[in-house]
Amino acid sequence: MSAPSHDFDALVARPSPWLDGSGPKSDIVVSTRVRLARNLRHVPFTHRARDEQLQGVLASVTNALKRAPSFEDGMLLRMTEMSTVDRQVLVERHLVSHELGDGARPRGIFIAPEERLSLMINEEDHLRLQTMASGFQPAEAWSSADRADDELGTSLDFAYSEEIGYLTSCPTNTGTGLRASVLIHLPALVLLQEIQKVLKSIMQVGLNVRGLYGEHSDVMGNLFQVSNQTTLGQSERDSIEGLERVTRQVIETEERARERLIRDARVQTEDKVWRAYGMLRYCRSISSQEVINLCSAVRLGVSLGLPGLGPLHVVNELLVLTQPAHLQRAHGGELTLAERNVYRAQLVRERLEAADRQTGRGASA
Amino acid sequence: MLCQICGKNPATVHFTEIHDNKMSEIHVCDRCAEEKGLQTPQAKHKFDIADLIAGMVDSVTSTEEERVGHVQCPRCGLLYSAFKETGRLGCAECYQAFQFQLRPLLRRIHGDTRHKGKSPARDGEGVSRSRQMQRLYDELQRAVEREEFERAAEIRDEIKQIEIEDRAVQTETEKPR
Numbered sequence: 001m002s003a004p005s006h007d008f009d010a011l012v013a014r015p016s017p018w019l020d021g022s023g024p025k026s027d028i029v030v031s032t033r034v035r036l037a038r039n040l041r042h043v044p045f046t047h048r049a050r051d052e053q054l055q056g057v058l059a060s061v062t063n064a065l066k067r068a069p070s071f072e073d074g075m076l077l078r079m080t081e082m083s084t085v086d087r088q089v090l091v092e093r094h095l096v097s098h099e100l101g102d103g104a105r106p107r108g109i110f111i112a113p114e115e116r117l118s119l120m121i122n123e124e125d126h127l128r129l130q131t132m133a134s135g136f137q138p139a140e141a142w143s144s145a146d147r148a149d150d151e152l153g154t155s156l157d158f159a160y161s162e163e164i165g166y167l168t169s170c171p172t173n174t175g176t177g178l179r180a181s182v183l184i185h186l187p188a189l190v191l192l193q194e195i196q197k198v199l200k201s202i203m204q205v206g207l208n209v210r211g212l213y214g215e216h217s218d219v220m221g222n223l224f225q226v227s228n229q230t231t232l233g234q235s236e237r238d239s240i241e242g243l244e245r246v247t248r249q250v251i252e253t254e255e256r257a258r259e260r261l262i263r264d265a266r267v268q269t270e271d272k273v274w275r276a277y278g279m280l281r282y283c284r285s286i287s288s289q290e291v292i293n294l295c296s297a298v299r300l301g302v303s304l305g306l307p308g309l310g311p312l313h314v315v316n317e318l319l320v321l322t323q324p325a326h327l328q329r330a331h332g333g334e335l336t337l338a339e340r341n342v343y344r345a346q347l348v349r350e351r352l353e354a355a356d357r358q359t360g361r362g363a364s365a
Numbered sequence: 366m367l368c369q370i371c372g373k374n375p376a377t378v379h380f381t382e383i384h385d386n387k388m389s390e391i392h393v394c395d396r397c398a399e400e401k402g403l404q405t406p407q408a409k410h411k412f413d414i415a416d417l418i419a420g421m422v423d424s425v426t427s428t429e430e431e432r433v434g435h436v437q438c439p440r441c442g443l444l445y446s447a448f449k450e451t452g453r454l455g456c457a458e459c460y461q462a463f464q465f466q467l468r469p470l471l472r473r474i475h476g477d478t479r480h481k482g483k484s485p486a487r488d489g490e491g492v493s494r495s496r497q498m499q500r501l502y503d504e505l506q507r508a509v510e511r512e513e514f515e516r517a518a519e520i521r522d523e524i525k526q527i528e529i530e531d532r533a534v535q536t537e538t539e540k541p542r
Contacts, residue, residue, distance in 0.1 A: 039457065041457050042503075043456075044440075044441045044455055044456040045453065045454060045455060045456055047451075047453055047455075048441050048443065048455040048456060052510060056503060056506055056507070059502075059506060060502065060503055063502060124453075146483070149483075149486075150486040151486075153485040153486035154486050155498070158485045159456075159457035160484065160485050161460065161480070162480070162484070163478075163479065163480060164460065164471065164478065164479070164480050165480030165482055165484075166480075166482075167454075167457045167460050168454075169453050169454055170452060170453055170454075171452075171454065171467065171470060171471055171474060172474055174460075174471060174475075175475065175480050175481075175482060176480070176482035176483070178482070230474070230475040230476060230477070231475060231482075232471055232474075232475035232477050232478060232479065232480060232481075233475055233476060233477020233478070233479055233480075233481060234477075234481055234482075235481045235482045235483075236482045236483060238481070
């Protein structure tokens with residue numbers, strides 16, 4: 001049951017729907033994700049299982065998916081049958097982890113239409129169910145993950161103990177197996193140098209926070225991922241509500257910082273935003289890092305309501321579409337680093353120009 | 366004393382924790398403490414699992430440590446010492462085999478050892494039936510792999526029988542009243 005390649009082509013050609021800038025608070029929260037870890041009771045965990053056993057897991061799970069309405073009309077991709085670039089495309093779209101992306105073992109991913117729901121098979125755990133939503137929607141993301149999990153649980157025998165819950169390969173996931181996270185954009189707090197204080201207070205209430213791109217001391221694009229840390233001793237609802245509560249506070253702090261930026265440093269802020277826009281709009285060679293950082297500034301401008309910068313989804317989408325594998329897929333062949341930079345610049349210009357035409361502003365602004 | 370994470374620099378940051386009346390200590394260098402976000406006690410969660418387990422070594426004597434290291438999962442054969450190195454368990458049964466070692470570890474990671482979340486969707490005849498089907502399919506596949514074709518044929522017949530029964534039940538319920 002392998003998906004026809006045109007399905008995959010269609011997937012690559014369109015930006016991930018969770019980047020479309022819809023959903024509550026999408027000016028600050030890019031997306032919400034919920035992940036559930038599950039294992040089959042009678043098979044050793046992935047890293048201790050033989051390839052034949054993992055083939056068995058793939059077969060059992062595929063069978064169960066046929067009976068799960070949440071996964072209707074989805075496609076199954078087998079990692080062993082995919083090229084390195086195509087596997088990397090899935091990593092860049094946040095559908096697949098780096099571990100699953102290596103392609104060496106019988107692993108797969110099932111992707112439901114619109115990429116809102118997906119299931120990694122034979123990653124660190126046999127099943128990693130994931131739901132993605134645009135903007136700040138933890139309750140919604142949880143309820144669709146919960147439903148899909150119930151559907152699979154009717155036909156699969158999950159490793160579970162009454163006392164300690166779902167049994168996972170790593171004890172950090174034991175219990176609910178839940179990891180709920182928000183991808184949050186905090187440029188004003190970074191500009192006002194208040195970010196460290198905020199990150200520290202997030203960690204103090206038992207949540208985890210890290211930069212999306214780059215190492216923690218050198219966060220690119222002012223994008224942070226906040227997630228729950230513990231999975232035992234609290235219910236899924238508790239974890240989701242905890243994340244929701246803390247995220248709300250972070251959103252308010254960022255909103256106040258943005259107000260101060262505009263009040264106290266309007267010219268400097270607008271200047272930063274428009275310079276970033278100008279670089280993106282007219283560059284001829286640009287690195288992935290630079291795109292991420294410039295997009296962050298433009299994203300801030302869009303959120304502040306500066307006219308003429310185009311809609312939010314355009315900058316969101318650039319973050320993924322300009323990554324190396326997406327670029328090479330769009331180009332239709334391998335590119336050297338230098339060629340990528342040139343092709344990336346062209347793609348960025350074209351997309352911003354198209355957005356310009358749609359808003360009827362013209363290229364002369 | 367050297368840092369328990371990098372093993373190179375002298376340990377200058379010391380944490381002591383008491384759980385269930387047992388004391389355990391972590392000794393790390395400034396750099397690792399900074400890197401692992403260890404400035405606040407709550408930030409201990411940032412610890413890599415393998416580091417966490419390594420941090421617990423001090424709380425047991427070396428002979429006890431050796432004995433514990435030889436505890437083995439009867440199902441998948443994983444040694445506790447191997448788990449300590451990778452931080453990954455081998456199968457569901459490892460949780461049972463290593464329960465005495467895992468309990469303090471789980472408490473340390475999560476601050477609790479009791480599951481409060483959902484349980485697998487189950488109960489009801491339909492559910493147990495599809496579970497049964499799943500098991501049969503798995504068995505069938507294993508039989509084919511082992512080239513035990515007689516057994517495979519038996520399982521196949523069993524699956525067919527259940528499907529016939531299922532259909533009968535379905536038409537029964539669909540009949541107009």
